[in-house]
Amino acid sequence: MATSDIQVAEHALQHHFADMEQQQETSTFGMWMFLLTEIMFFGGLFCAYLVYRASYYQAFVEGSQKMNIWLGATNTAVLICSSLSMALGVRAAQMGKPKLMAILLLITMVFGFGFLGIKGIEYHEHWVHHEFPGPNFHFETGDPAHPATDPQHTQIYFSLYWAMTGLHAFHMIIGIGLVLWIMIAGLMGAFTPSYFTPVENVGLYWHFVDLVWIYLFPLLYLISKKHGG
């Protein structure tokens, strides 16, 4: 075990680094740098959300009431669970238990697919109710006593809803692909307690995507109490 450990580590050391320490810290720092760019990437959408929500609050409230809070909350929970299994998966890699890691990563992927499935159900609901921005957009509150006050800006709410959750879902899909990749690599013996940086970095990515959702959920689903759901 110990010798193969060193072999893997030697094999993993790229020529332009002095040692494993430099290599490992460098790639983790690179990953955080990448997450910084991701924050700014989502940041543009969050900025648009802030501007329009500040200007057209009522329209946003009405749009938000079309959200299914329970599906949203369930999905939040699903993602949190997936983050736990991911974190434990990284831990297993850290301790040199590739089989355990593979199982935990598999669970993570299952949660990931669960999230996308639930999201798909929600998307379908919005789609059939014409809550997709564009020429076919049509918005009614569903309550004749309170007709839609500002459907035009509610459309913007939905534009942002689709753009933000869509971009997030796209990141989930990439994330599932990455998890699959390190799961297979792990089973093929690519990682050891002294070299598991790819696992660590995919973990960082996964948690980051979870973190984005932690903000999306209250901002999109919980704008006003008037509908508990």
Next chain:
Amino acid sequence: MHNLQDRFHPGSAQEHFDPMSHVVPIRMYVTIWAALMIFTGLTVFAATVELHVFNIVLALLIATIKGTLVALFFMHLRYSTKLTMVTVIAAIFFLFILFGLSMTDYLTRAWLTNTIH
């Protein structure tokens, strides 16, 4: 003069390398998970109570607590280098510049028209 040790790995200071040093006990992860679940319930509940502007304040507060927990523990920010910390802070800082300076326009656009009419 600088000591020679420093020069060999600028940036990494004197921290000793031991990848096993950050193995966090499972109990810690589970505790964080439980906290995140509880906060999720809390934020859903808080949304059903009328608090006026404080609804959004509370929602964002809870989200930020959850996010911080994820970053510090699941993402091991707590055990990482200062440089990583600075990276995260920089991202948040510039994000707030984007938000803040944009809002200087949106929040004051009506001022002039209000005084004229």
Next chain:
Amino acid sequence: MATAVQSVERENYLNSNYGIKSWLLTSDHKRIAMLYLISITAMFWIGGFFAMLIRLELLTPAGDLVSSDTYNKLFTMHGIIMVFFFLIPSVPAVIGNFVIPLMIGAKDLAFPRINLLSWYIYMAGAITAIVAMVTGGVDTGWTFYTPFSTTYSNTHVIGAAIGIFIAGFSSIFTGLNFIVTIHRMRAPGMTWRRLPLFCWSNYAAALIMVLGTPVVAITLLLVALERAFNIGVFNPQLGGDPLLFQHLFWFYSHPAVYIMILPGMGVISEIIACFSRKRVFGYEFVALASIAIAVLGFLVWAHHMFVAGISVYAALVFSLLSYLVAIPSAVKVFNWTATLYKGSIRYETPMLYAFGFIGLFTVGGLTGVFLASLGIDVHVTDTYFVVAHFHYVMVGGMVMAYMAGLHFWWPKISGRMYPEAWAKLSALLVFVGFNTTFFPQFILGYMGSPRRYHAYPPEFQVLNVLSTAGASILAVGYVLPMIYFLWSLRYGELAPPNPWNAVGLEWMTPSPPPTHNFDETPIVTWEAYDYEHQPQEEVSVGH
């Protein structure tokens, strides 16, 4: 090592292996720099071709050469290519890629394969944009203002926007690579205080790349979505705010103008020090000024929107903040000048370009301050004054610096010397041609000639003819180096490791450098720009 005898047979990054595959699959930062050099040079000529057509059209007051629609496409495609596909990658991706690892004594950038990936992404973006242009073009201006770009233009906006979106990721990855490299890959003894100013300024530009580019990427994506699905985010007819687009666009694009100047400033610092044989005056201030420019650059974007309908109060704030950026820019200019003071100055080609840079950047930067003051801007915005301003900084500044850097490091890159006399001639032509082209535009703008029209009143003709004549001189000034650089690859004198007798680690390895840059990792024991203690032959070797 520095005195090693030059031998043609010596293995270096150029002859270590041959064949197209060895280039397209390389992860050597020096070869990747060459891939960039070739691709951005091609883009420069395409962009230049559009510029020539623009100048030809403007030779006469009547709109006779091209229709107004075609003219709109010409200046748009000129702008898009020059900004996103030439100037942004110019100094960083070519010169930075080549020399930063050498300067800090590293074997390569931190992520060599991501570096190669950046180039492929750049190519994918460039090809997408070119396809959009060949199949019909775009006419929105390089700024893609909504709702024209999202609703009314019937040209290939989506294609061009996606091309820029893709190229943005190339820029992001280059920036990320530079930041991580400069933090983590420095040789022993290469402390931050000893870091060459070229690295400092590229580091600052890289900060902007990673912080700003994602925002413009998502913004252009929204434009494409808006155009494809009518989602309303930027369309006033559907309740959206077109100014939000401008905010998001300029949040990146103002800092991006510093991506297009900071690396050039780094080149100038290196050259000024070398050719006046002095340490850069106030090294720390010049270094920190780069960071200050990068940070302050994020606080001023709405000075592009003064007359667009933003709140007057916000405009006041942005105007004040804009003045602040001038401070670190001025610090640099003053410190370069102070470096020259009592230096033993040599007038070699890189230095001639550097002199050009200092003068032209000063004019460009000062007119920027004019534009940042509300009263003046209302008068000259959207006129040729603005066009002259940004060409003084971008062409007079950055392109000059790029040329300066290419000449300075050409011996290192190619292992050959360029012909000095021709090079001096071209530097002169560029300087004269540039001023003849763009100075008249300040006057035109001040007299009220608006930008982006293919026809103009006859009284503006003299200045326009002057401008077109200058552009022809400028073109000759750019064609010449192209020819003699190629010529020198074969016939140039063999370059010694350190032809300029410069300090800096890149000069302590042979020209051209071996694939792994240094035979042994250097250990730095001296300060940056230690010209006072020349000659400083020894590189102490690691143990």
